[in-house]
Amino acid sequence: MTGYIDRIVDAEIAAGLNSSGALVIHGARAVGKTESARRVAASELRLDASDARAVLAREQPASALDGPTPRLLDEWQLVPELWNAVRHEVDDRRRVAQFILSGSATPDDDATRHSGAGRFRQLTMRTLALTETGESSGAVSLGALLAGDTIPNAESPSDFETVVTRIVTGGWPGWHDSSETDALARGSSYAADIAQHDFPQVAGTRRDPRRFMAYMRAIAGLSAQPAGYTTITRRMQEESSLSASLGTVPILHDLAERMFLVEDQPAWAPRLRSRSALLQMPKRHLADPSLAAALLGAGTKRLLLEPETLGFLFESQVVHDLRVYAQALGARGVFHYRDSKGRDEIDIVIEDDDGSWVAIEVKLGIKAVDSAASNLLRVTSKIARQPAAVVIVVPSGVAHRRIDGVFVVPLTTLGV
Secondary structure (H helix, E strand, O other): OOOOOOOOHHHHHHHHHHHOOEEEEEOOOOOOHHHHHHOOOOEEEEOOOOOHHHHHHHHOHHHHHOOOOOEEEEOHHHOOOHHHHHHHHHHHHOOOOOEEEEEOOOOOOOOOOOOOOOOEEEEEOOOOOHHHHOOOOOOEEHHHHHOOOOOOOOEOOOOHHHHHHHHHHOOOOOOOOOOHHHHHHHHHHHHHHHHHHHHHHHHOOOOOHHHHHHHHHHHHHOEOOEOOHHHHHHHHHHHOOOOOOOOHHHHHHHHHHHOOOEOOEOEOOOOOOOOHHHHOOOEEOEOOHHHHHHHHOOOHHHHHHOHHHHHHHHHHHHHHHHHHHHHHHOOOEEEEEEOOOOOOEEEEEEEOOOOOEEEEEEOOOHHHHHHHHHHHHHHHOOOOOOOOEEEEEEOOOEOEEOOOOOEEEEHHHEEO
């Protein structure tokens, strides 16, 4: 791969710098944070480097602040004291676009670290969505669906097998266009490197990387499923000979979230103050579905032989891309719905900040669309606040509106 791939988040970075003194870009390692930040930064300091300025900054954090602005402080979490130093400098300068802090982990909580409210704007950067790599035309707008608008009859540029291969190769900017064999090898190496190097930095050297790998494999096997800590613990015990107590998993999950390797899909309630959402388990997702494929050792041919596993990984890909698009639109979030009795479910709910929402079911094949549409209409009819759109997302094909009003939208036509 050569050249920079324009990112949807680029516009969010520009807006963040225009409205705040410091911008914080979070995301898993290798999602492209540094390259995107460099495009708008006037100077930079990489805190994970071994040059004299980086060494000095680790000893005297304030020394890292000198330089043309916006100044990029990459992997800032290695020097947690930088947070307060940047905050004070922003207060003193009283100008926007002073600093960009990018990081692939969140430091331990520190009572002396100020929240940064009013000075910092924070955003999450994820791996490439299908529109960014060209597998989706983006002809069907998520914003239009949230607004209750109609959609064009758009044909997807990618076929079913291309989508499956894309799930395996992933959206990592450094290797998304690699061969499937290379991508699987890189995904496995990425997970192992994180466990061996990044995990001890965040968790402390007394934590066992092998147990963290077992946790990651467990999450890979539970992708796009609502799973409590007991279920994850049981899966870990099946995956590894290492012991895993119920108390271990919440700690590992917290550490994985702090490294942005997992991103839960919380339950949704039609009312903001409803307790029902709190009673439901979140669905679990890794940072990119390809990471799950690598941890499971599943290439395209294997996934095509195991449609159930493929279905979960495809749903995880849909959630991933919708998160990218929803964040760009300023939506409230990407959720899933399950009633208190566990009988009525909606795979994905996207809610805008004005309360409008879209109900989405994910299906691998067009043959399942009729039953999915019937189920969605049945479930949404019970909710007082009706959705702006009822949608079934499939891998490929032609986007269209059914006679019953349900939209069928290939992921390969979906965009912001």
